[in-house]
Amino acid sequence: MVHKKDIRILAFESSCDETSTSVVKNGREVESLIVATQIKSHQRFGGVVPEVASRHHIEVITQITKEALSEAKVTWNDIDAIAVTYGPGLVGALLIGVSAAKAASMATGIPLIGVDHIMGHIMAAQLKEEITYPALALQVSGGHTEIVLLKDPTHFEIVGDTRDDAAGEAYDKIGRVLGVNYPAGKTIDEWAHQGKDTFDFPRAMIKEEDYDFSFSGLKSAFINTYHHAEQINQKLNKYDLAASFQAAVIDVLATKTIRAIKQYQPQTFIMGGGVAANHGLRDRMNQEIKNLPQNMRLKVILPELKLCGDNAAMIGAAAYNLYQEGKFADLTLDADASLELPYASEMLQ
Amino acid sequence: MKILSMSTATNNLSVALNDGAKIITEKNEFDQRNHSGHLDPLIDEILKENDLSLAEIDRFAVAIGPGSYTGLRIGVTTVKMFASILHKDVAGISTLQALAASCAEKDTLIVAGIDARNDNYFAGAYVNKEDDLGPECVIPDGHYHIDTLLSAVAEYCANNNLENVIYVGTGFEKQKEAIKKTNIPFSFGTEKQNVVHGGLIGKLTLNAQPDDPDQLLPNYLRRTQAEIDWHKKTGEAYKPDSNYVEEV
Ligand SMILES: Nc1ncnc2c1ncn2[C@@H]1O[C@H](COP(=O)(O)OP(=O)(O)OP(=O)(O)O)[C@@H](O)[C@H]1O
Ligand SMILES: [Mg+2]
Numbered sequence: 001m002v003h004k005k006d007i008r009i010l011a012f013e014s015s016c017d018e019t020s021t022s023v024v025k026n027g028r029e030v031e032s033l034i035v036a037t038q039i040k041s042h043q044r045f046g047g048v049v050p051e052v053a054s055r056h057h058i059e060v061i062t063q064i065t066k067e068a069l070s071e072a073k074v075t076w077n078d079i080d081a082i083a084v085t086y087g088p089g090l091v092g093a094l095l096i097g098v099s100a101a102k103a104a105s106m107a108t109g110i111p112l113i114g115v116d117h118i119m120g121h122i123m124a125a126q127l128k129e130e131i132t133y134p135a136l137a138l139q140v141s142g143g144h145t146e147i148v149l150l151k152d153p154t155h156f157e158i159v160g161d162t163r164d165d166a167a168g169e170a171y172d173k174i175g176r177v178l179g180v181n182y183p184a185g186k187t188i189d190e191w192a193h194q195g196k197d198t199f200d201f202p203r204a205m206i207k208e209e210d211y212d213f214s215f216s217g218l219k220s221a222f223i224n225t226y227h228h229a230e231q232i233n234q235k236l237n238k239y240d241l242a243a244s245f246q247a248a249v250i251d252v253l254a255t256k257t258i259r260a261i262k263q264y265q266p267q268t269f270i271m272g273g274g275v276a277a278n279h280g281l282r283d284r285m286n287q288e289i290k291n292l293p294q295n296m297r298l299k300v301i302l303p304e305l306k307l308c309g310d311n312a313a314m315i316g317a318a319a320y321n322l323y324q325e326g327k328f329a330d331l332t333l334d335a336d337a338s339l340e341l342p343y344a345s346e347m348l349q
Numbered sequence: 350m351k352i353l354s355m356s357t358a359t360n361n362l363s364v365a366l367n368d369g370a371k372i373i374t375e376k377n378e379f380d381q382r383n384h385s386g387h388l389d390p391l392i393d394e395i396l397k398e399n400d401l402s403l404a405e406i407d408r409f410a411v412a413i414g415p416g417s418y419t420g421l422r423i424g425v426t427t428v429k430m431f432a433s434i435l436h437k438d439v440a441g442i443s444t445l446q447a448l449a450a451s452c453a454e455k456d457t458l459i460v461a462g463i464d465a466r467n468d469n470y471f472a473g474a475y476v477n478k479e480d481d482l483g484p485e486c487v488i489p490d491g492h493y494h495i496d497t498l499l500s501a502v503a504e505y506c507a508n509n510n511l512e513n514v515i516y517v518g519t520g521f522e523k524q525k526e527a528i529k530k531t532n533i534p535f536s537f538g539t540e541k542q543n544v545v546h547g548g549l550i551g552k553l554t555l556n557a558q559p560d561d562p563d564q565l566l567p568n569y570l571r572r573t574q575a576e577i578d579w580h581k582k583t584g585e586a587y588k589p590d591s592n593y594v595e596e597v
Contacts, residue, residue, distance in 0.1 A: 019594075034596060037595060041594065051575070095422060100426050103428075106393070107434040
């Protein structure tokens with residue numbers, strides 16, 4: 001029997017307010033995962049302050065590198081590639097991971113791989129189950145709301161995108177109005193389960209034939225309703241508000257995603273990003289896919305809850321696919337704050 | 350002792366290889382605005398030209414600040430990782446001390462500064478002593494308005510009978526009129542002296558205590574605006590940065 005050598009990747013992630021390192025085996029198995037979160041710091045300001053984020057990243061970068069290796073019980077000699085998120089994200093924050101990964105690559109002679117953060121989020125699914133291609137992903141996070149077609153493990157195309165706010169951003173903004181600490185998504189999700197959809201907020205673009213989204217209208221409708229009630233001294237039920245907001249978000253996401261599944265007929269459906277941890281959305285997508293006609297049934301991979309938010313394990317998973325394709329970076333690798341996956345040709349018309 | 354030193358603190362990207370106090374080679378990319386893409390290739394070039402690997406370097410040195418926040422973090426992150434992985438010494442050197450080290454004059458106050466806009470400077474003042482340990486700090490590195498800086502300079506010169514001042518670094522020329530009013534003879538650094546040199550950082554590190562790579566952090570000399578505003582608004586005390594970051 002030919003014994004295939006295991007491929008171990010040490011990955012870095014520092015695109016926003018989490019500094020993370022991880023050792024991932026064969027793109028599938030998380031041998032260690034360290035996540036140092038700065039949420040407490042940014043809660044002072046009600047949102048992520050880029051310069052503060054960068055300062056925190058550099059404080060922990062060497063320690064968490066050592067921890068990732070020791071927790072996985074490996075040394076540099078066992079590492080086949082060093083991966084890093086080089087965009088999109090906050091440029092100063094990205095630069096800590098990029099500088100650290102390049103320095104590590106130089107010091108050890110281990111090859112370097114640059115990873116797109118969104119490709120990483122989507123590949124969190126690969127850490128749960130093998131993906132069959134073509135696949136379709138709903139990427140829902142703090143900065144992105146996209147429907148992405150995965151032709152193979154490294155060729156992704158955006159077929160739908162938000163025209164304004166991202167879903168997670170909308171959660172955080174209405175959360176702020178309700179006095180919920182940043183990031184608000186998880187709490188709003190919990191409240192939503194205790195309330196009812198009584199406000200009937202707008203479902204923007206739900207009927208349009210494209211796969212684009214818009215959440216700023218919903219956000220404004222929510223805020224107007226809230227402030228109007230405040231002015232007339234009426235107290236609205238926060239659980240019903242949360243449930244109504246969440247129902248509007250999920251309705252649009254689910255309807256359009258199902259339509260895209262029907263058109264592209266992928267083998268696997270994936271969700272990625274912080275909002276993919278939303279229980280309402282997970283339940284709804286599972287249900288909708290169960291209701292599909294028999295001939296359209298497909299594999300569904302919803303990443304583990306703790307791998308939905310920013311983490312380096314997902315970067316290690318995506319990097320493994322790039323490694324297989326020989327897609328390495330060199331020492332000129334730089335942070336690219338506005339890095340984007342390519343758009344499908346029909347999106348460019 | 351082979352020392353690899355670098356500065357990403359200002360627009361001048363500088364990397365040098367020293368053997369003890371001797372500068373073997375120094376490469377500069379003046380007016381470089383993308384340190385991230387150029388630092389490692391420049392290091393690589395120097396190592397290759399000298400037939401060395403990183404593992405053969407005994408000590409890493411870096412300009413630790415003040416300077417561009419983003420720039421500082423690129424250099425500091427790089428040497429932290431080098432030293433941590435290769436188990437070598439690392440030392441952070443004041444950017445301003447490195448600037449001052451380009452002036453050999455004795456009995457002279459060397460004011461080193463980096464333009465921080467709106468008549469503010471990251472600055473400090475240094476004097477060369479009889480020994481060869483590099484310039485000694487006499488007005489601490491800080492963030493000063495030009496008027497505050499110049500009164501500190503005047504006071505120091507009066508108390509120490511110094512009658513000559515050199516202003517080295519960036520943005521001092523435009524303060525010529527204000528500087529004249531101090532009534533102390535002065536000159537400006539030359540073009541060469543006004544940039545931070547990796548080779549001088551390497552030299553200064555010979556007398557510096559090595560730092561723990563985990564603890565080595567940029568010396569920003571200023572809190573972020575967000576923290577200053579938060580402190581003003583809430584009256585809450587600043588806590589150590591590590592209190593805000595937790596592993597989950
Ligand atoms: N259960 C949940 N329901 C809804 N939103 C959630 C939930 N959990 C987290 N979120 C939201 O997820 C977002 C964070 O996700 P993530 O960390 O992936 O985003 P990001 O890294 O800031 O942005 P991006 O990945 O797009 O660059 C926040 O907006 C947060 O409120
Ligand atoms: Mg993210």
